Every structure is written in structure tokens, then in C-alpha cells.
Amino acid sequence: MKTGLNVVILFCLLAVSLLSKAQENAPEPYGVLPSNDQVNWQQLEYYMFVHFGPNTFTDVEWGNGKEDPKIFNPTDLDCRQWAATAKAAGMKGIIITAKHHDGFCLWPSRYSTHTVRESSWKDGKGDLLEELSNACREYGLKFGVYLSPWDQNHPAYGTSGYNQIFANTLNEVLSNYGDVFEQWFDGANGEGKDGKKQVYDWDLFHDTVYRNQPHAVIFSDVGPGCRWMGNEQGVAGETNWSTLNVEGFAPGHGSPPVEVLNTGVQGGEAWVPAETDVSIRPGWFYSSSTDEKVKSVAKLMDIYYTSIGRNSNLLLNVPPDREGRIHPNDSIRLMEFRRAVENSFKEDLAKTATIKASATRGNSPEFSTANLLDDSYDSYWTTDDDVLTPFVELDFKRQLSLNRLLIQEYIPLGQRVSSFSVKCWDESKNDWVGLAEATTIGYKRILRFSAVSTRRLRIDFDALACPVISKISVYNSPEQFSDAEVNTKNKGFEDTSKWSIVSPSATVISMITDNDTGTYTEIAKNTPFVLDLGETLLVKGFSYTPVDKVQSSNILRYNLYTSIDGQSWTQLKNDAVFNNIANNPVRQDVILFADNPEEIRYLKLEPLETADSGDKYWIAEFTVF
Ligand code: FUL
Numbered sequence: 001m002k003t004g005l006n007v008v009i010l011f012c013l014l015a016v017s018l019l020s021k022a023q024e025n026a027p028e029p030y031g032v033l034p035s036n037d038q039v040n041w042q043q044l045e046y047y048m049f050v051h052f053g054p055n056t057f058t059d060v061e062w063g064n065g066k067e068d069p070k071i072f073n074p075t076d077l078d079c080r081q082w083a084a085t086a087k088a089a090g091m092k093g094i095i096i097t098a099k100h101h102d103g104f105c106l107w108p109s110r111y112s113t114h115t116v117r118e119s120s121w122k123d124g125k126g127d128l129l130e131e132l133s134n135a136c137r138e139y140g141l142k143f144g145v146y147l148s149p150w151d152q153n154h155p156a157y158g159t160s161g162y163n164q165i166f167a168n169t170l171n172e173v174l175s176n177y178g179d180v181f182e183q184w185f186d187g188a189n190g191e192g193k194d195g196k197k198q199v200y201d202w203d204l205f206h207d208t209v210y211r212n213q214p215h216a217v218i219f220s221d222v223g224p225g226c227r228w229m230g231n232e233q234g235v236a237g238e239t240n241w242s243t244l245n246v247e248g249f250a251p252g253h254g255s256p257p258v259e260v261l262n263t264g265v266q267g268g269e270a271w272v273p274a275e276t277d278v279s280i281r282p283g284w285f286y287s288s289s290t291d292e293k294v295k296s297v298a299k300l301m302d303i304y305y306t307s308i309g310r311n312s313n314l315l316l317n318v319p320p321d322r323e324g325r326i327h328p329n330d331s332i333r334l335m336e337f338r339r340a341v342e343n344s345f346k347e348d349l350a351k352t353a354t355i356k357a358s359a360t361r362g363n364s365p366e367f368s369t370a371n372l373l374d375d376s377y378d379s380y381w382t383t384d385d386d387v388l389t390p391f392v393e394l395d396f397k398r399q400l401s402l403n404r405l406l407i408q409e410y411i412p413l414g415q416r417v418s419s420f421s422v423k424c425w426d427e428s429k430n431d432w433v434g435l436a437e438a439t440t441i442g443y444k445r446i447l448r449f450s451a452v453s454t455r456r457l458r459i460d461f462d463a464l465a466c467p468v469i470s471k472i473s474v475y476n477s478p479e480q481f482s483d484a485e486v487n488t489k490n491k492g493f494e495d496t497s498k499w500s501i502v503s504p505s506a507t508v509i510s511m512i513t514d515n516d517t518g519t520y521t522e523i524a525k526n527t528p529f530v531l532d533l534g535e536t537l538l539v540k541g542f543s544y545t546p547v548d549k550v551q552s553s554n555i556l557r558y559n560l561y562t563s564i565d566g567q568s569w570t571q572l573k574n575d576a577v578f579n580n581i582a583n584n585p586v587r588q589d590v591i592l593f594a595d596n597p598e599e600i601r602y603l604k605l606e607p608l609e610t611a612d613s614g615d616k617y618w619i620a621e622f623t624v625f
Pocket of ligand 1: 061062186187188277284580583
């Protein structure tokens with residue numbers, strides 16, 4: 001008995017000493033590191049954004065804060081349906097627009113008079129944050145909140161008192177509804193040159209968040225918890241460092257260029273990983289005009305690869321409709337998308353391979369290549385400190401087809417790999433042939449390539465400090481083909497043969513009516529765009545398709561006139577805005593005659609400002625409907 005006990009004690013001591021030896025031998029962390037909360041956040045990967053508010057009822061992307069709060073009246077609001085949908089879609093949480101740029105609060109805030117309390121919904125007795133946070137708890141989902149510092153309703157906005165009011169508002173949201181995993185600060189501001197100016201007190205806002213929610217990750221253009229990755233199309237950089245230089249930068253106009261946000265900065269001074277926010281529809285808010293424009297499974301899969309597959313979390317927006325429910329077109333698509341992801345990553349072919357490396361740290365089993373194939377994120381393969389360009393080789397022991405490679409770095413020790421390449425063994429050439437070259441890995445990197453048939457795969461790393469790799473998986477995923485484009489409700493006139501452009505006279509009409517958004521016309525800003533329909537037509541509105549490039553020469557503010565004879569003009573829009581076109585350059589449908597279409601022959605579009613404040617503007621497509 002006594003001997004048995006001694007053996008156990010001896011065994012335990014040995015285990016402890018082996019463990020501490022392994023830890024002792026573990027590589028030093030490299031560069032700035034994620035906090036525990038950031039590592040946990042990164043492992044969520046996929047969660048839902050919900051844009052909901054007065055804009056849902058006015059069919060605009062940006063309200064102006066002057067909307068009658070009574071218009072907010074979802075007839076059948078069901079946050080449990082949102083949560084059930086998110087859960088079934090495989091998402092890990094929901095972030096709700098508690099207050100968008102129009103200032104309307106989805107809870108009865110003491111610091112505003114523009115809230116659900118003043119709305120018709122539940123006779124002013126409702127509290128959407130309470131309903132949603134409860135539903136998230138019930139479905140085991142994390143709960144997050146978006147609050148826009150830019151507020152077009154609050155009378156104090158633009159005065160020194162506003163910062164404290166916004167902090168009080170934050171405090172209210174973050175102290176009343178349980179745990180908040182992410183606080184989303186939108187940097188957008190559409191005030192324009194002559195608008196209200198507000199210098200935000202970010203320190204105060206951050207303190208307020210951490211005081212209430214010490215584990216929350218704060219999103220903004222520049223973090224500190226996670227960062228905007230520079231566009232709303234779902235495309236994170238092929239190179240994507242989780243590090244960024246943040247000193248001297250601020251969210252919004254003070255942020256680094258979008259190209260920098262897209263790729264992060266190698267060796268940057270803070271750990272601020274990318275989050276990809278993108279909407280399942282063209283706009284962020286629900287509109288019945290986009291019911292047929294829900295992104296296809298193929299498009300969503302592309303987004304999966306350019307977000308989660310590129311070291312970024314995916315925050316997919318699914319906007320509820322005027323009933324207050326997620327529309328079936330969106331929920332069905334979400335389920336199809338989940339199935340496509342599961343089918344793509346069903347069978348990890350690496351599991352049955354033997355795997356060896358050119359080097360292993362201290363030749364120790366603690367750091368062996370077996371760790372690359374197990375399911376624990378915390379075990380990893382690594383090399384001695386001075387080995388920066390090792391390779392690993394997988395032998396499948398039989399010829400098989402593969403077209404995806406998934407790799408994960410163990411980020412608690414920093415982001416260390418700067419590039420890697422993939423080769424497969426070609427039996428006929430008796431040599432390795434290149435399959436793919438890539439740059440960063442980070443928490444997760446997935447490469448797509450055309451299927452190859454091979455027995456062996458080799459991955460060569462180039463790292464800033466010895467690479468620390470947690471996982472390598474290989475798949476043969478079914479290829480997803482694009483669904484046919486679906487037409488919008490506001491389809492333009494099909495016969496444009498009589499159309500011509502009056503100004504600028506040299507512009508050819510085909511360029512803007514060819515349904516090819518890749519071709520566009522560039523016009524000097526002081527030259528209006530005048531379209532002649534060749535005859536009077538009954539018109540309800542027009543649509544402007546910008547060039548698919550963020551913060552570029554697309555039209556932001558404009559005047560719009562119509563005419564029957566090309567001589568006398570009626571002004572229908574004065575200093576109107578294509579809201580959010582800077583960051584989300586998608587087709588803009590503008591209704592000119594809401595009730596009945598009217599006869600017009602000429603349209604004059606006078607740009608006042610472009611998204612890059614330049615002296616020229618772009619039109620990719622233009623039509624009337
Ligand atoms: C942008 C906003 O202006 C959009 O309306 C939307 O909320 C998007 C997520 O962020 O900056």
C-alpha cells in the first residue's frame with residue numbers, strides 16, 4: 001500500500017517536472033500579444049449583427065434623427081426568433097444597434113427623449129435590449145451592443161456636455177442587461193464640412209465600458225479590442241496582421257487609411273485583430289426592395305474565406321423586417337450557408353496522414369508534429385529559436401484529391417509567420433510542385449486552390465520568430481458555383497436605345513447602361529451629368545451605381561433636377577446624400593415620386609461632394625425605373 005502511494009507520488013512529481021520543463025522550454029512570446037479576452041473573442045469566429053430601428057420603417061440607411069418616434073412599431077417583434085435563427089446558423093452571439101446615427105434608443109434611456117418609450121411599440125412600455133439579452137441567454141449566445149457616438153437627435157451633440165451624456169448612456173446599457181462580450185463603436189459621421197463638430201472623449205468612453213464590462217472587447221476603426229478591417233464587402237486583407245499602430249489615431253476621420261486597416265501592420269504597437277462586418281443584404285437595414293437580393297451561398301462562402309479564412313472574425317448582419325422578425329429569405333440562406341460550411345470542412349484528410357517536420361523544438365515530444373493534428377488549440381508544434389524557415393510534410397499514404405488547407409498559429413505567443421508556401425508531390429515529375437503561396441496566418445488561415453491529386457503535401461514557413469503552429473487540416477471541399485444574379489424590384493428600363501448623354505457631351509451612354517459595374521465613366525465635378533431619355537417616360541425614380549471601391553470618387557452629396565424639355569428644370573433633391581456610400585458603395589435606388597410615377601424626359605445630377613472630396617466623380621451604372 002505504502003509502496004503504491006510512493007509510486008503515485010513519484011509519478012505525479014515526474015509529470016509536474018516534465019510539464020514545467022516543457023513550459024520552461026516553450027518559445028518566448030514574440031511582439032505584442034492578445035489578452036485572454038481577445039483570444040476568447042477570436043475563437044467565437046462568427047456572430048450576428050442586427051440593424052434595427054426607425055430606418056427599418058422609413059427604408060433609409062441613415063435616418064436624420066428628426067423621425068417621429070411613433071413610426072417605430074414592429075407588429076410582431078420576436079427576439080427569440082432572432083436568437084433561435086442565430087443559434088441554428090451556427091453563430092455564437094448577437095450585436096444589436098442599440099443606438100444608430102439617428103439617436104433613437106432601443107431601450108427607454110433616461111438620457112434621451114427619442115426612444116422606444118416615445119414609440120408606438122407596446123404603447124411605449126417595451127425594452128428591446130431586455131428582450132434580446134434575455135433571448136441570447138436562453139439560447140446560449142453572447143450579447144453585444146452597437147452605439148453610435150454620432151447622434152443626429154440629441155440636442156447636446158456638438159457641445160462639451162455631450163461626452164458625459166454619451167458616457168451615461170453607455171453606462172446605462174452596460175449595467176442593465178448582463179454580460180456584454182463586445183462594445184461596437186461606429187466611427188461614421190456624416191455631418192459634413194459645415195455640420196456639428198464633436199471631439200469625442202474616448203478615454204471616458206473606454207473607462208465606462210471596462211468599469212461595467214471588464215471582459216468586453218471594444219470594436220472601433222482602431223480598437224482597442226478589435227478593429228474595422230476597412231470595407232463593408234467582407235474582404236479582409238490577404239495579408240492580415242493582428243497588430244496595428246494606434247498612437248495618434250482615433251476612430252472615424254482620425255483613423256489610419258483603409259488599406260492599413262485591411263492588412264494591419266507587421267510589428268505594430270498593439271494587438272488589434274480584424275473583424276469583418278458585412279450585411280447579408282446590400283444595405284444594413286431591412287428593405288422589402290432587397291428581399292430578392294439576399295447574398296447567395298456562393299457569395300457568403302467567398303466571404304467566409306476572405307474573413308474567417310483570413311485571420312478575421314465574421315460579423316454578419318441580418319436585419320429584421322417591419323414585423324420585427326428575420327425574413328425567411330435571410331433565415332433560409334443562413335441555414336444553407338451553414339450547411340455549405342459544414343460540407344466544406346467535413347472530413348479532415350490530415351487526420352489519417354503521417355506528419356513530420358524538418359525540425360522540432362529540442363526534439364521534444366511536447367512540441368511534436370502530432371500536436372498539429374489533434375483538436376486542442378493549446379498544443380502546438382514549434383522549432384528551436386533559431387529555426388525560422390522550417391517545413392512540415394504530410395504523407396497521406398495514398399493518392400487523394402484536395403483543394404483546401406487550414407492552418408492556425410497559437411496566438412497567445414504572438415503572430416510570428418510572415419509567409420508560407422504549399423507544395424504537393426508530383427509522381428510523374430518525381431518532384432514537388434507549387435500549389436499556393438501566402439503571407440500571414442494568425443489565428444486561422446484557409447487557402448483555396450484547384451483540386452490536385454497527390455500523396456504528399458509540404459508546407460514551408462518563413463517566420464519572424466520560430467513558428468508556433470497549433471493546427472493543420474486538409475480538405476477536399478465541394479466547389480460552390482455562383483447562383484444566378486437576381487433582379488431587383490426597381491429594375492431599370494430595358495430599352496435604352498433612345499437614351500443619350502447631354503452632359504458631358506463626350507460621354508457614351510453604353511458605358512453606364514451596360515450592366516457592367518466594372519466599367520465606369522469619370523466626370524469633372526463642376527460638370528453636371530444630364531441624361532436624355534429620348535422621349536417622355538413615366539418614371540418613379542432613378543438608380544445610381546457607384547464604383548465598387550471604398551472612400552473613392554463616388555458621389556456622396558448631390559442635387560437632382562428633372563425636365564420635360566431640357567430648358568426648364570424642377571429641382572427634386574437639394575443637397576441629398578447617398579448615405580454610407582463611402583464605406584458601402586452599392587447601388588442606390590432613389591424614389592422621386594412616391595405615389596405616382598411622373599412623366600419626364602431629362603434628368604440632371606449635380607454632384608456636390610464625393611466620398612474622397614476630390615474634383616471628379618464616377619458613375620458605373622445609371623438608370624431610371
Ligand atoms: C457604418 C454605418 O454608417 C452603417 O450605417 C452601419 O451601421 C455600418 C455597420 O457601419 O459605419
